Amino acid sequence: MPDSTPAAQPPAGTPLLQTVGLTKRYGNFLANEKIDIDIWPQQIHALLGENGAGKSTLVKTIYGLIQPSEGEMRWRGEKMVLSGPSEARGRGIGMVFQHFSLFDNLTVAENVALGLDGKESFKDMSARLEQVSNVYGLPLDPKREVWQLSVGERQRIEIVRALMQDPKFLILDEPTAVLTPQEADQLFTVLNRLKSEGRAILYISHKLEEVKRLCDTATILRGGKKVSTCNPKAETAASLARMMVGSEIKQVKAAANRRITVPRLVVNDLNLAPDDPHGTRLEHISLELKGGEILGIAGVAGNGQDELFAALSGERLSQDPGTVVIEGIAAGHLSITQRRKLGAAFVPEERLGHGTAPRMKLSENALLTGHAASGMVQHGFVNTAATLKTVDRATETFDVRKAKRDPEAASLSGGNLQKFIVGREILRNPAVLVVSQPTWGVDAGAAAVIRQALLDLATAGAAVLVTSQDLDELAEITDRIAVMFHGRLSEPLATADASREKLGLLMGGSSLDQKEAPHAVSA
C-alpha cells in the first residue's frame, strides 16, 4: 500500500530519529523487514499493528535493547549505533514499558532511584521527583510503597522516571491498556503538553479511536513490514483496522431473536478472603444471569476479577453452598469437575499454564477439561480417539491453524490457541460459560471468531459471563455490564446505557447515583 495520505504537517529539516531499512532476523524469521520510519520533534507518532506485527521488536531496537541485523538508525541525521538502553537514555530516548518494572516493597522514590543512571544524592533526586511530578500534573508521594498504589499511579512512576531524564524522545508501549477512560484522558493531557514542549513521542497502541484523537502521524506494521505511514486523523477506524489486518474484519452479528430464559448462574452475596496476601477480598458479590444473556464485567485488572473467576469455577471453594448457584443447584462447595457436570464451562485468562498445559498435546488438553463430562474416559481409561475427535471438531468449527493434527499447545499462536480453548468448551454445549479476557492478546481475525462464538452460544440458550478490560469488546457483545472495583461488583447497567464516562467512573470507584464516592482514587 502506498503512502496515500501525507503526514499532517510535513516538517522541514532532518527528523529527530530515522530508521533506514531496519531489519531484525531471528533464524529464518524476519521480525522486522526493511522498516523506514521518521520521528519528528513536536509530534505524537502512533505505531499500529496486531500482535506479532513487529512493534515490540522495532521499539526495542530503537531503545538499544536489541541490535538490528541490517539497516541503521540516524539521530538528528547522524548514524547512531546503540550498545544498550543506557546509551539510548544518554542520547535522550526514554521508554515506558507496558509491563512495569517496579519493586512492590520499595517506595516510589527508591524505585525511581534504581532506574536512574545519575549520581545525584537520594535527597536531591526525591526533591526533583516531586518537582517533575507536580509540573506535569502527575502527583506522586515519593515515600509511599508501590504495593499500596493503583495501576494508574504505578504507571505515573514509570512516566515520571522517564521524564526525569529530560528525554527528547519518549516511547510509550500500550499505556492506556490498564487505565480507566478518565485516567487515559489525564494521560493524553500530559502527552500533549510534552509534545508542545518540543519532544517527540512514539505511541504504541491498537486502540484506533484513541490514536485518531491523539496522534499526528501513524505508522502501521503488519507481519514485520511497514504497510503505510499516514495521518490518522484523515483515516477512519475501519480503514486503519483494514491496514493492520490486511483484510476486511468480519463484524460480529447478534441474532435478532435471542430469547432470555431462566436464571442459569446466580451468585448470592459471595464473600471470600484472598488466597495470597496481595490478593483482593471479594465482598458482597451478587449477580443473576439468565439463559440467552451475556453479562460483561468491566474493571481495571487486579480488582478481584481473578478471585471471582476462581470462586465461580470452583478452583476456590466457598463454605456456603448457596453463594454460587448453577442451573438451580447450590454449587458453592462443589469442585470444578462437579460444576462442569452441572453444565458449566470455564475459560481462564491465561492460555498457557492455566487454560492448557503448554507442553502437552492438544488432545491431552482436550482431556484436561473434557474428562469431567464426556465419553473421553471409560472405566478409568482414556479414549484417545474421542480426545482427538474433539481436537478435529474444534479445529474445523473454529478454524484453528496448526502445523500438524495434534501439536503441543505451546506451539500454537495466541489467537489459534484461544480459539481452540474456547472451542473445546463450546463444543460441550455448556449451559453456563464463564470466560475471562476472551480476546486478550489475540489477533483481530481470531477475536472476531471468538466473539461471534460467544454470541452464538447465548443465542443457543446458554448464559455467558465475560470479564474483560476491553470496553469496546464488552459494548459489542454484552447485554448488560457490571463493574468490579476493590472486590465489589456494581449493579449492572444495560449495555446501551453504559457510556464510557459512566463505566469509567465506576472503574475508578465512584458510584453513579450517590454524591459520596466511597473509594475515590486520590488524584
Added chain:
Amino acid sequence: MQLVLEKRGERSNTIALVSPLIAIGLTIVTMSILFLILGKNPISALGVYFIDPLTDSYSLQEIAVKATPLVMIAIGLSLCYLANAWNIGAEGQFLIGAVAGSWLAVKTQGTDAGHWVLPAMLLLGAVAGALYALIPAICKVRFGASEILTSLMLVYVADLFLDYLVRGPWRDPAGFNFPTTAEFDPVATVPLLVEGGRLHLGAVIALIVVAAGALLLGKTIKGFEIRVVGAAPRAARFGGFNSNQLILLTFAISGALAGLAGIIEVAGPVGHLQPGISPGYGFTAIIVAFLGRLNPIGILIAGLFLALTFIGGEQAQIAMKIPLDVTKVFQGILLFYVLACDSLILYRFRLIFPSRQVV
C-alpha cells in the same frame, strides 16, 4: 562469537531419545580421565566395566538380579517425579518392606506354615513400604514440610531399625553372633526361575510392574492426572485434579514398589535379613528413573545398564584393584550428565556471530 542456549518451539523427541546416550558418552569420557589419574589403562578398565560382564551367563543372570529391584523402585519413583513429588527415601522404604516381610518369615520359621507365607510376606512388604512413604507425603500435604528432607531422613531411621532387629530380637541363635536372622524356610523364599541359577521370580514381577506402569501412564486418566500435576500445576487445578491427593497416591505407590522390591531381595537372592542387604538400590534407582526419561520402557533399559555398572565395578575391583566406590562416582557423574543433557530437549545450542557493522 558466542554460544547461547536458545529455546525450541516444540520439545525435540529425537533429543529426548538421544540425550541419555550423550550423557552416557560424556560419562565414559570423564571416567577414562579418572582411570588415567588412578594410573589404570582406561581402555582395559572400561572393558572390565562394560564388556566382560556381558560375556558369561553367570554375570548376565547377576545383571538381571541386580536390575530387578532397581527397575521396580525406579518405576515408582518416576510416578512421584512426574507429579513433582520428590521421594528421595526409596532406600528406607525398601528396607522397611524387607523388615515387615521378614517379620512373617521369622515368626513362621520352623512351623508347618503352607505356601501362603511368601505371598503374605510380599503383601506385608508392599503395605509397609507404602505406609512408610506416606509419612513424608502426609507431612508435606498437611504441614508443607519438604518431602525431600523428610523422606531422606527416614532412610536412616529404617536402616538403624533393621540393624537393631538383626542384632537384637531377631538374631539367629545359631548364627555365631553374626547380625543376621536364620535362613528363611523354603515356603518363605522366592522361587528360582532356573534351577541352580540366580534368576528368580522377582524378575518376572519387575516386568509386570514395567507393563503396569506403562499402562497407567499412557492409557489411564490417573496417569494423565499425574503428568499434568507435575507439568502444569495450575492447569491441573483447572482440570479439577487434586494435587495433594496425587502426592499421597504417588508416594504410596512408589513406597509399595520399593517395599516389595525390598522383601523380594531378602526372600530371594539374600535368603535372610541382615544389614547391608542393599548396595544403595533406593538411591541408584533415582538415576535409573531419570536415565530412563521417567518412561517405563526407558527405565527397564536404564535399570539393566546401571546393574551392569554394579557387576562391572565388582569385577574391576577384583581384576584391576579399582576401589568399589568408583562405581558410585560413576553413577553420580552419570546422573549429573543426564540432568544436564535434558536441557537440550527444550533448548538448542546456537553459535551467534556479531552482526555485521557497516562502518
